[in-house]
Structure formats: structure tokens, C-alpha cells
Amino acid sequence: MEQPILFLDNAKIYQRDSLILSDVNIQINKGEFVYLIGKTGTGKSSFMKTLYGDLPLKEGQGNIVEFDLRKLKNKEIPFLRRKLGVVFQDFKLLNDRNVKENLIFVLKATGWKDKSKMETRVEEVLNKVGMKTKNFKFPYQLSGGEQQRIAIARALLNDPELILADEPTGNLDPQTSVEVMEVLQQINKNGNTILMATHDYALLLKYPSKTLKCDGQKVFEVVQKK
């Protein structure tokens, strides 16, 4: 059987000493697009943070892109993040440099050296999100939707095995949310696996897919009504 990209078995998710989620048993396989939904404060961000190594997994088993979350050491976190693409609600672009420099910065930080290879890669990822003409724009010259596309391009730079998107449309109006969602759908169709936390039910209805729900300190798969 194919090894899942992510699994958690009897995991407990904590914020310091407070238990946020218990009995977490989930699996995500290559190529899936999975939603993580739940009311505010139910633990979606805590769940995502545990997956990218921002919170330690203290109980249960967890494995993500071949990293054992129980054994994850601080010095391994950058290597884990290289195999993940993380997208946040607030884009987190560097405002003191243009789009191209934002992307080159990440490539250099993750070990790329060859200038022409870096330029080619930047062009490729900007193409994937429909932003190839925005190389020299500064983040503050772009709309929220455009900034989020650049953040998605940044997440794609190192060809991640899994993209974790935490409320990627949380700061966007409904029309722009749909545009960003189209980009994520396209990326998924091209083979990228995506886990997306959201409370945007309109998107769920428009783009139905496997859905995990946080509620009452548990995470479980829900079946969407057609």
C-alpha cells in the first residue's frame, strides 16, 4: 500500500499545557485536496502548526513527508519546511523587496546557488499562479489576491510534497477567494497534495472535496451533503 504523505494516530494536539485536540486519527495520501474546517478557536491553526513543526507533537504518532513528528528536532525543522509549502492568511511577503527578490530570497535560504536556475524557477512558479508579469512589483503594490498568489508561488519553489494552507482566503473578498481557490485547484490537478484550513463554506460548496472537521476537541472526516 502506498505510504501516506501525512498520518496522525491517536495524536493529541497541545498549546503549551492545554489540550486542544485529542484522538486525532487522520491520513492524507498523495494527490488529495483536503479541507480542515471548524469554528473559530476549535484548533485548526494549532493542528496546522503541529504539522509544520511550530508546536511539538507530545502524544500519539505522527508522520509527515517522512518526518516523524514525535522525534522532530529543532534543527530538522528547516528541512521539514523545505518539503512542505506553507501558505498563511496574511501572505507574509517581505515588503522591502520586490516579488522576484522575495522568491530568490527563499531559494537562496534553501540552498540554491546557480543564478540562472533560480531565475528559471522563479519564472516557472510565477507562471503557475498567473503572475509572471509581476516580477518587479513590491508587495504593497499588489492587491490581496495577487499577494496571496505570490505567496502560493513561494510555497511551490521547492516542489513541496504537501502544501499546508492556513485560511489562505481569510483576508480576501468572495470573488478574490474564488480566484485564489482556482489557483489552488489547478496546482492540485497538476499533482500537488493540499491541506487547506478554512471556514469559508461557500468555497467548500463550490469545490467539494474530502473534509476534516475540528469540533469538541476532535477531528473527524465529514461527508458533504450534495
Ligand SMILES: Nc1ncnc2c1ncn2[C@@H]1O[C@H](COP(=O)(O)OP(=O)(O)OP(=O)(O)O)[C@@H](O)[C@H]1O
Ligand atoms: N499561543 C497559545 N497559547 C495558548 N493557547 C492558545 C494559543 N494559541 C491558541 N490557543 C488556544 O487554542 C485553541 C485553538 O486555537 P486555534 O488558533 O488553533 O483555533 P482555530 O480553529 O485555528 O481558530 P481561528 O479560526 O480563529 O484561527 C483556542 O482555545 C485558543 O485560545
